[in-house]
Amino acid sequence: GQQLNQSPQSMFIQEGEDVSMNCTSSSIFNTWLWYKQDPGEGPVLLIALYKAGELTSNGRLTAQFGTTRKDSFLNISASIPSDVGIYFCAGLKNSNYQLIWGAGTKLIIKP
Amino acid sequence: EAQVTQNPRYLITVTGKKLTVTCSQNMNHEYMSWYRQDPGLGLRQIYYSMNVEVTDKGDVPEGYKVSRKEKRNFPLILESPSPNQTSLYFCASSPPGRVQETQYFGPGTRLLVL
Numbered sequence: 132g133q134q135l136n137q138s139p140q141s142m143f144i145q146e147g148e149d150v151s152m153n154c155t156s157s158s159i160f161n162t163w164l165w166y167k168q169d170p171g172e173g174p175v176l177l178i179a180l181y182k183a184g185e186l187t188s189n190g191r192l193t194a195q196f197g198t199t200r201k202d203s204f205l206n207i208s209a210s211i212p213s214d215v216g217i218y219f220c221a222g223l224k225n226s227n228y229q230l231i232w233g234a235g236t237k238l239i240i241k242p
Numbered sequence: 243e244a245q246v247t248q249n250p251r252y253l254i255t256v257t258g259k260k261l262t263v264t265c266s267q268n269m270n271h272e273y274m275s276w277y278r279q280d281p282g283l284g285l286r287q288i289y290y291s292m293n294v295e296v297t298d299k300g301d302v303p304e305g306y307k308v309s310r311k312e313k314r315n316f317p318l319i320l321e322s323p324s325p326n327q328t329s330l331y332f333c334a335s336s337p338p339g340r341v342q343e344t345q346y347f348g349p350g351t352r353l354l355v356l
Binding site: 134162164171172173219233234 | 286287350
């Protein structure tokens with residue numbers, strides 16, 4: 132089935148650094164979602180975006196709905212050890228369709 | 243506490259031995275679904291259910307069955323497991339409305355088929 136292109140696949144960063152990741156698609160989406168999965172747990176929704184160009188923050192996390200509606204970005208500022216995990220993007224064309232998921236970005240933080 | 247529970251959390255089995263992974267939610271949600279997660283592939287939907295007695299195939303339904311006899315339970319059945327079904331499985335449920343955006347995920351079931 133269709134999948135989003137999420138990059139990077141993994142990130143090895145120092146504590147305190149900023150993090151950027153993105154998702155792209157050849158299709159237009161009406162909703163973009165960003166999830167985080169902690170080790171041994173299920174994904175948890177971080178941010179939902181519903182309009183092209185929308186910029187939404189959740190603490191140190193900021194996500195943007197790309198203006199072309201074919202991409203989305205997630206930034207984490209001043210990373211801390213509890214930020215480790217796998218971050219997934221997911222796109223939704225409309226409520227009658229299933230979510231399309233990215234492959235995930237694994238974030239590893241060096242102390 | 244509002245939650246989605248899955249059992250077992252870990253399972254090792256052999257090819258061809260039927261198994262069931264249970265999923266239960268205590269939030270009175272109508273929508274429930276099953277996903278499998280594989281490295282490099284993200285989450286792929288196996289089956290979903292809009293309500294009791296209403297189920298439908300997701301992206302990767304082959305080799306799986308589901309049933310929805312009660313609102314709270316949505317078991318995943320592997321009639322004859324094969325090694326390519328070794329994966330991490332997640333159950334999820336959603337309240338009415340934006341069912342796709344408001345999914346609550348269970349803790350996952352890690353399955354190894356030998």
